[in-house]
Each structure stands twice: as structure tokens, then as C-alpha cells.
Amino acid sequence: MTRPLVITDCDEVLMHMVVPFARWVDEEHGVLFRMEDASFAGALKRKECGTPLEAAEVWPLLDGFFRTEMGRQTEIPGAIAAMAAIGDIADIVVLTNVGPDHQAARGDQLAALGFHAPVIGSRGGKGEPVRALIEERRPSVAVFIDDLPNHHHSVAIEAPEVWRLHFVGEPAIADKVRPAKHAHARIDDWSEAQGWILARLAENIPAPAPQLV
Incomplete structure (x- = not known):
């Protein structure tokens, strides 16, 4: 598997x-x-x-x-440690809307913090690239994390079996962003988010079908 x-x-x-x-x-x-x-x-x-x-x-x-x-740019507190813990049991891909031109620089930025993972510099909705990753890797279970509600909607349409966590780690804007309607949870702190993600991975079951209204 x-x-x-x-x-x-x-x-x-x-x-x-x-x-x-x-x-x-x-x-x-x-x-x-x-x-x-x-x-x-x-x-x-x-x-x-x-x-x-x-x-x-x-x-x-x-x-x-x-x-x-x-x-x-600086690290969201706890993010890199959480990625290390998650990486012990799961593959991690960074899907970031900086576009292809800045993909390599983003990888270097994260590597400088000790986090090494494939980086995809996309643009537009993330549903299609998530679908492509699922079809390529055939994971036993998958979790998607993003701060923007529109990407959760996009992923819910294209890859509904993926668990979706809405995470806004910047306190200056977190209260301005309503919980994403098409995410399964909203958590803005890595100490709690890590546990939620690890629990979904341990359960090893697909996400429930979304209500796309």
C-alpha cells in the first residue's frame, strides 16, 4: 500500500x-x-x-x-516541526500559487529551514493539481491544507475523497477569513493542526462526500 x-x-x-x-x-x-x-x-x-x-x-x-x-518571510510557529512529524508517516508535497517561475526559490526557502519536500508552483484553482497528484501517487489517504476557501471548494469538486484543513496561520488576517465552507475543519495553530492531520492519516479512510451547494 x-x-x-x-x-x-x-x-x-x-x-x-x-x-x-x-x-x-x-x-x-x-x-x-x-x-x-x-x-x-x-x-x-x-x-x-x-x-x-x-x-x-x-x-x-x-x-x-x-x-x-x-x-x-519567516516560519509560522510550529510549522516545520509539524511537517517533520507528519513526514515520518506520510509523503508531503507543497502546492503553492507562486507560479512556476518561483517554484525553485520556494523550495530553497523551505530547505533553508530544514524542510525538504517536492514543491509545485501552480496558479489558479488547486483542485486539478491535487487530482493529478492523487492519480499519480495513489495514496492510502490524503490531506489538503490551505488558507484560501476557494481552493478548498476547488479540491472538494475535483478530489472529494481528500480531507481538507483550512489553516490561516497569520494572526493579522485570521479573523478576517471566515471558515471555508468546503473544508472539514478550521484550525489556525500547528500544535492542534498536527494532531488533527495525524488522526486523519491514522484512520486511513477517505473523506466523506461534500455537499457542493
Whole structure:
């Protein structure tokens, strides 16, 4: 039987992102990041006039951050130790929406913390890449971890047998993000999340069919 599989996001799950990103866009681009709801793009406003950035302006800023500023990011407390414990019994793949251009840098970033795992730099919904990983690896049981509700919906559609944990490890935004409707649990602390994941792996049964409404 193949080993269990854990598919995890990186930003706000393994590494802090919005806080160092906010400092950088303020210092270098005159942009304020003030997250008042779950909208990331709507949180970016010009300092001089307060007007929100256009959607087309957001990705170039994110791309610039990941290209030159990933050294500003720090570990979500307990994340790497949890990955080590989980890695004793399961394979781990990092599925991160930094895109293919930053995939290698993300792997290097995590390796510098002592965490070595395959990294897939995707874009868009994560349901299809999760489905591809399940079909490739045929795990006995699988768990998906992400901070964004839309990815849990995507995975629920494409790979409903995968357990889905909604995790937002950045306290500055955790209370702005409602629990994902299509996740099986919402936990924002690794001391608790590790136990939940290990319990799902130990049970070794598929997730229940989701209610996609």
C-alpha cells in the first residue's frame, strides 16, 4: 500500500506572507495593505490618495515580492516541526500559487529551514493539481491544507475523497477569513493542526462526500 499524502500550501500555512509583503509594498511602492475583509486585492490602497489598486496591478507586486523579497518571510510557529512529524508517516508535497517561475526559490526557502519536500508552483484553482497528484501517487489517504476557501471548494469538486484543513496561520488576517465552507475543519495553530492531520492519516479512510451547494 502506498504511503499517505499531505498536500500543503505555503504562505500563511508554513510561512508568514502578508505582513512582510505589507511592509515591502509600503516601503518600496507607496502602497498600504489594510485587510478589512477576505479580499486580498481590495486591501491594497495607494498611500497618497487611498484609492484601491486595480486587479491588474496586484500580481506584478506579488511577482516582485516573490522574485526578490522571500527572505523577509519567516516560519509560522510550529510549522516545520509539524511537517517533520507528519513526514515520518506520510509523503508531503507543497502546492503553492507562486507560479512556476518561483517554484525553485520556494523550495530553497523551505530547505533553508530544514524542510525538504517536492514543491509545485501552480496558479489558479488547486483542485486539478491535487487530482493529478492523487492519480499519480495513489495514496492510502490524503490531506489538503490551505488558507484560501476557494481552493478548498476547488479540491472538494475535483478530489472529494481528500480531507481538507483550512489553516490561516497569520494572526493579522485570521479573523478576517471566515471558515471555508468546503473544508472539514478550521484550525489556525500547528500544535492542534498536527494532531488533527495525524488522526486523519491514522484512520486511513477517505473523506466523506461534500455537499457542493
